[in-house]
Amino acid sequence: MLGCRLCGGLVDELLDLGRQPLANSFPRPDQTTDEFFYRLAMGACRDCSMMQLLEEVPRDLKYHDGYPYRASGSATHRDHFTSVATNFLARELSTKDAFVVEIGCNDGVMLARIAKAGVRHLGVEPAGGVAELAAAKGIDVLREFFEEETAVRIRSTHGPADVIFAANTICHIPYADSLMRGVAALLKPGGIFVFEEPYLGTVINGMAFDQLYDEHFYFFTVRSVQSMARRFGFELIDAEPTPLHGGSMRYTLALPGQRARTANVRSLLAQEEELTKPDTYRRFRSAVERIRHDLVGLLEQLKQDGRTVVGYGAPGKVTTVTNYCGIGPDLVPYVCDSTPSKQHRLVPGTHIPVRPPDAFRDPYPDYALLFAWNHADEIIAKEQAFLEAGGSWILYVPEVRVVRHVPAGR
Secondary structure, eight states, X not given: OEEXXXXXXXXXXXXEEEXXXXXXXXXXXXXXXXXXXXXXXXXXXXXXXXXXXXXOOOHHHHSSTTOOOOXXXXXXXXXXXXXXXXXXXXXXXXXXXXXXXXXXXXXXXXXXHHHHTTOEEEEEOOXXXXXXXXXXXXXXXXXXXXXXXXXXXXHHHHOOEEEEEEESOGGGOSOHHHHHHHHHHHEEEEEEEEEEEEBHHHHHHTTOGGGOSXXXXXXXXXXXXXXXXXXXXXXXXXXXXXXXXXXXXXEEEEOTTSXXXXXXXXXXXXXXXXXXXXXXXXHHHHHHHHHHHHHHHHHHHHHHTTXXXXXXXXXXHHHHHHHHHTOOTTTOOOEEOSOTTTTTSBOTTTOOBEEOGGGGGXXXXXXXXXSOGGGHHHHHXXXXXXXXXXXXXXXXXXXXXXXXXXXXXX
């Protein structure tokens, strides 16, 4: 039994998705012989309730110059982070010489709005390729990992931060102790630390098992974030659901007594009472196994019937689901994705080819397996011609189903 990376408590294993490669590695056809694999399993701490992976992948293997994820690739993401920046500018960054730091700024999708407004800012981004994209937008970027020593240097050079922000980043950082000490060192008295992350409630209740992969080391709840905040001298003052990634949560931390706590925290804590019970986890595990059975069965039947099926979207989730389910090119000959750095490469582990979007229309398949299900509304609305040509979408979260229209709420 392992110890919790956050508090040292005992961690109970809850789900094992088997041997998995790095979710966002996307090797070239000539790079398949030396792929890195690890066991993808998750567990919960008995003491602080933090959900976490049981095996850590070295960070340098995940975040490097060739890291392919581009946050600006989705219109939904662009709109969301423009709104986040606008709110910060109006509420937290309106004073003279205000300063904001974003941990994991990616390609600058949020900070671009801040930079345009002329507000002091700094993005901390270890993946060189996306950091260069952010810098090309006029954003100030520090190309390294954020930890305590980094934060101390930032403060000595730029001064304390009014706002420290992160989106889909804090859950990626196993060394939460150094991270939180860094936040404490950098944050100005009265400032706030705001981070948005995939929510465990969405994963469990929505059967979104493919949100589990090497980069997502922690899966937060309001309860576990509150425990983490207190451990490092902070107070959780707000928690607010957001729609990204199928359902995330925005957490706001401040030093005790410096900000009023909203009613959201108490309300969400009460709602989580059933979420972390052993029976809930057992039902989740059974549902995930059923999805694997149903999805593979459907794909095998369609192949037997002579139907064509291709994948649509190649987020990190595609690696988890195809490797867990054993789905390879025999069932899904290729996946279409708009990210240039993923095209003409292979889905890690299963080696399904990734092709440009034009391949989806030349000709249309009978069925499209939607791996980027959290963008279903945006994608299906954009691909109306596929439906008009008689095509159907296959979705597998929260259950396997075939749809011929835009699914409500997805």
